[in-house]
Amino acid sequence: MAPVEFTVTGGEGSPLDFVAALTPATSLVVITDPGGWAQVSAGLPVAAAGASAVPTQVRVLRCAVLDLRHFPSASSLPSLADVPGDVVALHDTRAWDSAPVVASLRGLGRPLVLFTAIHTWVSGVDTASVLIGWSSPHAVLAVPRGAGSVRVEDAVWQFRELERRRAMTYTALPAPPPVVVDRTVTVLVAHPGATEGIAGALRPGGEYEVWTRVGPGPVLPADLELRVVLAMNGRDVQSESFVLPADGASPWVSFPVTTPYAAVPWTGELVVYRGAVPVHVQQVVLPVGGGESRVRPRVRLSRTFADLGPLSSRAGSVLVLGERALVCAGGAPWWTSLPDGAALPPVTGLDPWYGKGFPAYCEDLATFAVRGAALHGLLFGDGPVIRRGGAVAVVGPARVPWAQVYELPFADGPYRLCASVSRFGPFGAGGEVPPLCPEPDHSGNVLCPFGFWGLSRVLEQPAGPLAWQVAPADRQVGVAVAVDPDLDRTLTQRHVAELMSFLPPHMFSSAYLSPSELARALAEERADVMHLVYGEGALEAVEITGWPHRPLVVTTFPAAHLVDAFVNEAGAAGVLCPEVAVDQGMAGWVSGMLLARLAGGMPVGEAVRRTRWEMLGRGNVLGLALAVHAGADLRLR
Numbered sequence: 001m002a003p004v005e006f007t008v009t010g011g012e013g014s015p016l017d018f019v020a021a022l023t024p025a026t027s028l029v030v031i032t033d034p035g036g037w038a039q040v041s042a043g044l045p046v047a048a049a050g051a052s053a054v055p056t057q058v059r060v061l062r063c064a065v066l067d068l069r070h071f072p073s074a075s076s077l078p079s080l081a082d083v084p085g086d087v088v089a090l091h092d093t094r095a096w097d098s099a100p101v102v103a104s105l106r107g108l109g110r111p112l113v114l115f116t117a118i119h120t121w122v123s124g125v126d127t128a129s130v131l132i133g134w135s136s137p138h139a140v141l142a143v144p145r146g147a148g149s150v151r152v153e154d155a156v157w158q159f160r161e162l163e164r165r166r167a168m169t170y171t172a173l174p175a176p177p178p179v180v181v182d183r184t185v186t187v188l189v190a191h192p193g194a195t196e197g198i199a200g201a202l203r204p205g206g207e208y209e210v211w212t213r214v215g216p217g218p219v220l221p222a223d224l225e226l227r228v229v230l231a232m233n234g235r236d237v238q239s240e241s242f243v244l245p246a247d248g249a250s251p252w253v254s255f256p257v258t259t260p261y262a263a264v265p266w267t268g269e270l271v272v273y274r275g276a277v278p279v280h281v282q283q284v285v286l287p288v289g290g291g292e293s294r295v296r297p298r299v300r301l302s303r304t305f306a307d308l309g310p311l312s313s314r315a316g317s318v319l320v321l322g323e324r325a326l327v328c329a330g331g332a333p334w335w336t337s338l339p340d341g342a343a344l345p346p347v348t349g350l351d352p353w354y355g356k357g358f359p360a361y362c363e364d365l366a367t368f369a370v371r372g373a374a375l376h377g378l379l380f381g382d383g384p385v386i387r388r389g390g391a392v393a394v395v396g397p398a399r400v401p402w403a404q405v406y407e408l409p410f411a412d413g414p415y416r417l418c419a420s421v422s423r424f425g426p427f428g429a430g431g432e433v434p435p436l437c438p439e440p441d442h443s444g445n446v447l448c449p450f451g452f453w454g455l456s457r458v459l460e461q462p463a464g465p466l467a468w469q470v471a472p473a474d475r476q477v478g479v480a481v482a483v484d485p486d487l488d489r490t491l492t493q494r495h496v497a498e499l500m501s502f503l504p505p506h507m508f509s510s511a512y513l514s515p516s517e518l519a520r521a522l523a524e525e526r527a528d529v530m531h532l533v534y535g536e537g538a539l540e541a542v543e544i545t546g547w548p549h550r551p552l553v554v555t556t557f558p559a560a561h562l563v564d565a566f567v568n569e570a571g572a573a574g575v576l577c578p579e580v581a582v583d584q585g586m587a588g589w590v591s592g593m594l595l596a597r598l599a600g601g602m603p604v605g606e607a608v609r610r611t612r613w614e615m616l617g618r619g620n621v622l623g624l625a626l627a628v629h630a631g632a633d634l635r636l637r
Helices: 015-022 036-042 101-104 152-164 307-312 358-380 418-422 489-502 515-524 560-571 584-599 604-616 619-623
Strands: 006-010 027-031 050-055 061-069 085-093 113-116 124-126 129-137 138-144 147-151 186-191 207-214 224-232 238-244 253-258 265-274 278-289 295-298 316-321 322-326 333-339 392-395 477-485 508-512 529-533 552-555 574-578 627-631
Touching: 006 152, 015 027, 015 036, 015 061, 015 129, 027 124, 027 278, 036 050, 036 085, 036 113, 085 101, 085 253, 101 113, 101 124, 129 152, 138 147, 138 152, 147 152, 186 265, 186 278, 207 224, 207 278, 207 392, 224 253, 224 278, 238 253, 265 322, 278 316, 278 322, 278 392, 307 529, 322 358, 358 418, 358 619, 477 489, 477 515, 489 508, 489 529, 489 584, 515 574, 529 584, 552 584, 560 574, 560 627, 574 584, 584 604, 604 619, 604 627, 619 627
Parallel strands: 027 113, 027 129, 061 085, 085 113, 316 392, 477 508, 477 529, 529 552, 552 574
Antiparallel strands: 006 138, 050 061, 124 147, 129 138, 186 207, 207 253, 224 238, 224 265, 265 278, 278 295, 316 322, 322 333, 574 627
16 A cells, blocks of 8 residues: 555653553554553563553553564464453564454454554554654654555654644643542541540440531532431431531531440441432441441442532432331431332233233232332331422332332222323323322322332432433443343344334444353443343343443343442443343333433433333333432433
């Protein structure tokens, strides 16, 4: 191929810094940097492929590494398909023509970084390529204006000539992502009226004060009204409101306590609420009789308290702490017990369109309502209830199916049907679903779909720091579909076809991946939505290093046991999953409806609520088995 011209710029930083900045947008980088190759190939076995991770100013550059100089021909090269890395790093060889290898690797989806000598001609470059050289103290960057062959030597010469004429322009590295420092919540114990805390054991039966405050952090958009709650075992729940100023630490808040008479560690919970939502939860252990005070983080929905504005609209919350829960309906929260092993009743007999006739649908709805009403009575007893129609946040492990909670009185036995049962059920008139039931009379033992939390409310179950948006608004959302090859291929193909009927095909990438291959594939995936199509129990554990972005994970199988790994370890924005195993075909139908609504701009909580109603329109009550392990206001764009 003929030599090509190129546009040359320069920048301050190492060549590998610019490799990290230019990939993955650039598919081929031709680079002369012996020091960079030494970093990339450190520990690489001779005549073998390997993986490396090199820290740069921009990000950690993860490479699949291969040195072509150790192989007599292209046919003797090992496969790089199973070697993890965001980019493929090759060192060129003079012994044989490596151009076909470079061309084939460029077509596999990962950017290629080719280390070569400064005077070597490299063929097959194009406008998606970049040359990187070095002219101290600058990195030289050259972009070909067409397709052909290039030498880095020519780009460096042109850079020096333009620099001599003072006609050179310079490209800055992107700013590194800001380091987010967790805002601490300090707890100390003092004698009444004292100004300093106690270091050491507390006296049994003694009078003390527990002091707490939110530490300094980034400047907030405005002053923030919060509430702090202290719930020590064996004592009444105490609650105090305070204002976290826009700039600086919060004021100290104190609670009087009387320690137990037994000399044992005294445990409790310190919870910071934004409105009705617990956004920071930590266990407090006070050393009565011996030891030292300590705290243990439990839940954190915000690392800085700067992104909590939308939570002020929530009507109530349930904070799950083992076998008990703190319920908040707007005022001071109170303790309630939780059932052990509560589960959704089984649903069988669905037709080929995943629905049921009217009598069978009513029977399913009534079975769900009996259990849901019992759960609601256990949660609230004779206390205040969460106002009808408002959003509810559930924070903590998913011990019960919260969408099934039924807030109207209902017991097993003869019941009356609300007109909404038929209107929004199979063969009903349907129409737009209002926020509250349009029927005024709900007296007696009445069955109404608006009695369920999952149908009358936007319900969220966040497991970690909240995210409000997955992808930038200026580009299309990408969806990666990972499919277990052991599933029924016909149903899988129908599932993909259904997805493409809801969404444009160019949004998708898909692959058959066994459970053992999934963790590596997900670690390298950069799509906005990870759609995992697997059977129940196929994935017992998934260990993924942190993603550089915050994707939404959508599964077709119960995934409560994976939520913590996805959200708090890998950094996902949230997880949408069923709480019970569902038919493979139905899982495809449901996920298609969900993804179509999300791609259309609907927030996650409302998208799931409307999908539940659409399923109900076929007589299918299993929409109440969908769980939203994310903030309800999360949007794809």
